[in-house]
Amino acid sequence: MAGSSTGLIFTVSTFGESHGPAVGCVVDGCPAGLPLTREDIRRDLARRRPGGGGPSTSRMETDEPEILSGVFEGRTLGSPIAVLVRNRDAHSADYDELRHTYRPGHADWSWEAKYGLRDHRGGGRASARETVGRVAAGAVARSFLASQGISVRAWTARAAGISAPGPAEPGFDLDAAEMNPLRMPCRNAAEKALAILDSLRSQGDSAGGIVACEVQGLPPGLGEPVFGKLDARIAGAILSIGAVKGIEFGAGFAAADGRGSELNDRPLPANRDVPGLGIPAMDFASNHAGGVLGGLSTGQSLVFRAAFKPVPSISRSQETLDSDGKIRVLSIAGRHDVCVCPRAVPVVEAMTAIVLADLLLIARSNRLL
Amino acid sequence: MAGSSTGLIFTVSTFGESHGPAVGCVVDGCPAGLPLTREDIRRDLARRRPGGGGPSTSRMETDEPEILSGVFEGRTLGSPIAVLVRNRDAHSADYDELRHTYRPGHADWSWEAKYGLRDHRGGGRASARETVGRVAAGAVARSFLASQGISVRAWTARAAGISAPGPAEPGFDLDAAEMNPLRMPCRNAAEKALAILDSLRSQGDSAGGIVACEVQGLPPGLGEPVFGKLDARIAGAILSIGAVKGIEFGAGFAAADGRGSELNDRPLPANRDVPGLGIPAMDFASNHAGGVLGGLSTGQSLVFRAAFKPVPSISRSQETLDSDGKIRVLSIAGRHDVCVCPRAVPVVEAMTAIVLADLLLIARSNRLL
């Protein structure tokens, strides 16, 4: 499983270049009997689709998924689920100049150093369009998680230097997140941030931000010691999203400055047993751990935050190099997001769901039964 | 490869519980012909070994590695390299109380929820002692990297709220790092931090910190799109180290507040070709990217920072639960680090080296040749 596949039991492979015929995914190892329709996938794809206005690219893709296999009469068969999405609104001519020029902040030059050639149109395989396959696969994973009582929700926690309130703070409104183009859980914060982003766009510039994610309903003990820890798997999956420069769980980097007596989450008696396990359920007085201890879920919400760098494609002129090693001044036309966060939200959810589905299925082998 | 193995070509498996007979590792897929001696492994193990004073545990382990296989007349054979380290100074009786009590901030309860039973002595498999196997495997990886001109260096960048200067700042002295018990690249900062840690120890408390890592000599284009990206693989590996709560590459979380025009590292002509590739080499005016773009190395130094939470084992009394679900007041005796950073430094280096060795070997298949 070189690079475009992930997962041990619930495995996801994506394929496709930005301006090739199609993008898509194959999900293998999904349990049989799961209800799954094209509409489940379309719904998630619509959330990452460009064309929604706000800080996002104006490329218009209908992103109609076709389920090619693995589903029969509305239920998964246990066989690979292949999903195909055609590329339709590719303006490859916009990229002609880039055939011999390496964009700053992109992988153009590294890619060529690696493979000796590249598809320069729209970033090829390195384009964010690759995440269509991830989101489609994530929809399958989310459907499985839903059957187990688990929900994954992400939102834009910060953009262009403006933070939305956190889950425990006043003004946090997760339902509002889907109603503004930034996916911020607070209308006021979103408006402030959007104003800054508008200004940046007009300056030919871009901004970064932070996407937060919360998973509810996880059973305790999820994750595989020692290299397959819950947080290790999530971190690997989230850092595989382009533009992510960091991740933190629970108290995160702030934990580095705390003391053990502050950071340990105090266990509280729950006065019930964990169903089927014969050990007492445990509540906690806080969640500095972010729902994971020693790489295993604690039964609290899994909470993490991912830092996204500013979109590197800016129309402001930049110096770079061409394939002769000469300096070129580049002003990137094309259609690009000013801030990637709102469209990254469903990708973060998808990657999280994919990892959790895999860990849940692996966990079925943990005990003798 | 359930949980205790990692890597596709250069694969590392660790085994062992803290108070069982032994810990160790098996490295499969190491190229044949690499010079490797027991001394190479002993040297790295000595750096993570407890008993060095300062903020570290007083458990005394000689940690003498035995190479069981895979090396013949001083060179690797291409076959699995198994390394064994006996546990000798295990005070299991210190842990009797913990058979039925779950320590706060540890995976005791989650582990039991997962497996239905656990080895309570010294944290069992969840102990930091498991990292002996990682460091031994890391020594093999580092030997391979050295043969390719690549070096991996980590240090304690921050502890107990005190920061050492960064690589570009005055006072940064990486050689000094191995000469103080905190492994800080600055004697003054180390002394300040040690004073605070001494005070915390006397209060029965502990502190967290940040470990930074820099890799030099990487060829451009290292990493496997899309799920096997360089930063994704590193993030997964580093988050698999106990107590790590976050990671950031290059500008990291600060990048979330920057603009594209600031964060894009400007390419500079290098006036030479990348050897054997027929494309121009590229220098950069800055390294906000931390040496990785689109998941591929840029040829600059790979730079990342990992946040470690405070050691959860503190002698200060804490409330927790026992296996009957009753509240227990616990004061953890045993011998524990006050700050894990200095001993984590070689573990961070080891995990980084293991990932890089794997990616370098995978990369040999990238082109037709």
Place this chain on the structure above:
Amino acid sequence: MAGSSTGLIFTVSTFGESHGPAVGCVVDGCPAGLPLTREDIRRDLARRRPGGGGPSTSRMETDEPEILSGVFEGRTLGSPIAVLVRNRDAHSADYDELRHTYRPGHADWSWEAKYGLRDHRGGGRASARETVGRVAAGAVARSFLASQGISVRAWTARAAGISAPGPAEPGFDLDAAEMNPLRMPCRNAAEKALAILDSLRSQGDSAGGIVACEVQGLPPGLGEPVFGKLDARIAGAILSIGAVKGIEFGAGFAAADGRGSELNDRPLPANRDVPGLGIPAMDFASNHAGGVLGGLSTGQSLVFRAAFKPVPSISRSQETLDSDGKIRVLSIAGRHDVCVCPRAVPVVEAMTAIVLADLLLIARSNRLL
């Protein structure tokens, strides 16, 4: 990688049900820069395509492949190569009776015992139509092998009890194999066997046979000890083809009755060195080993034979059970091969090529360089 993927570096995933929208494959890890066209894939697909008359099914599929990704301007990009083939001539109504009836000699009942449901139309995922994806992926692998000077050729060595001459025997004509509908390397033998098969078809019965395969041009030392041996990998790949009941390498089962002094292939001096290795090349006086010793290629031709059982779908009436556990008398209509061997030939070649491509790429990591 649950079940529908194979390979470590050169990984192949197939997807699709017999009567679903499409079948296909994703090949990840193919080196960049390999010339590859749709015609390369079409050519191999044409060889497994039904409708060629003779002992094969009359289902007519044009089997037009579409390359969805991974190829740019006629060369592989290093990214996943997805190939799609639509199902067009599916007569699903032919299978209505089988929704509640389990065919003898098929996996219908086992499949339902495993997954709790199945796509009964045309055998669903268990249909030989799944091998379209294998053959498409095999075409990619064969193109890579060709670039390394390696050829893979299979043929029908025996059918309906009639054997063709072997490679060392008079009458063996491999070019003739593609010119008769049985793919036998001897026109006379083919005619005899075809006559018997015609008779069996008219009796509503079917026959088995043996497919032989020979690989030329392998470098010595290919294969990964101990579980990834060349013959182990090939055996696993060939037994994954439906209807295969056995495999043997070189002298095979006959070796079980021989003596060491007879079976050891005597090395002969080649009076040259293996290029780049500094060891003498070796010829052999015989090839009882079939080109593999200790799981590593010897540099001789790799030679193996696979036994195929008779096609279980016969129109002669058979007793079986339905989903109520009642006895049902079944006469399988549909369109079925009488002997699977000729259409299995390209599948055997494809699976062999896929394994070899993977092992060749893994082998690049064997030495220090």
Place this chain on the structure above:
Amino acid sequence: MAGSSTGLIFTVSTFGESHGPAVGCVVDGCPAGLPLTREDIRRDLARRRPGGGGPSTSRMETDEPEILSGVFEGRTLGSPIAVLVRNRDAHSADYDELRHTYRPGHADWSWEAKYGLRDHRGGGRASARETVGRVAAGAVARSFLASQGISVRAWTARAAGISAPGPAEPGFDLDAAEMNPLRMPCRNAAEKALAILDSLRSQGDSAGGIVACEVQGLPPGLGEPVFGKLDARIAGAILSIGAVKGIEFGAGFAAADGRGSELNDRPLPANRDVPGLGIPAMDFASNHAGGVLGGLSTGQSLVFRAAFKPVPSISRSQETLDSDGKIRVLSIAGRHDVCVCPRAVPVVEAMTAIVLADLLLIARSNRLL
């Protein structure tokens, strides 16, 4: 997982050279809570141990296993189970001549072509001694299978041209197999074969044979379509055993000459349901399939046969080449088996058990639950 590891969930890695310090294994992914003692492992090791007289080598190894990890108070922890067996009776001097000479029928030369160097002592990693680790891991797997009501039994079905009766034939006595040094399920056949083997030994020659294996108690539906089929996985595992040249399931190669109407096993009503599945249980009038259809278990016994070539190490003089490419006449001293079958029996059982354990654990993810 380059070469020395196998399995997806229940993963086994072996390590060790024949004349190095030790051989052993690491089993990861074994469910927690399984009773396991050193005695369980010792018992299986004793069955493959040399020194038992008859056709086997006179190398004396006590083969005392040490469980290094993964077991606590008599039960598996869910963590890796490492087992160590020291090499004690290695007569490395016997092999000095082989440092520069390649033995016929061995992988000496191929190994050197692959890795550029080799451990010539006792065959190094290519020695049958490597199977100690497999048998130890197999003991863990067998213990797990036993907990699921599954038994694996192998025996020598044929040696030196003498066949023992098959399971359905008069004279078959599986209990007798452990009481003669050939492990043949028939005392008379064993005596005849032993007489021939004695004669071969005195002539400095060796013989091959066939090992048969039968697995009882498998649930229906075991195996992962399409590349992880039950028979594909078993074939790959068995061909990874040195000296195996072929495998066949059920009717095997004889099926190639049969007709569909003969080979299809007629289903019989069992008048009960498969527990928990809601489908009727199925009996069969025969077992030509060998217990596997479409790569999934049928609930019948899994039956296969493996062909072993004669031991290539013979004391009779043979011509071969040395590292200068010159012809050398070699008479292999050392201590070698005349027929490998009896000692291969526990290895066949171990590999079978390892595959089945893995497939059983993977199968837990097949359905939604």
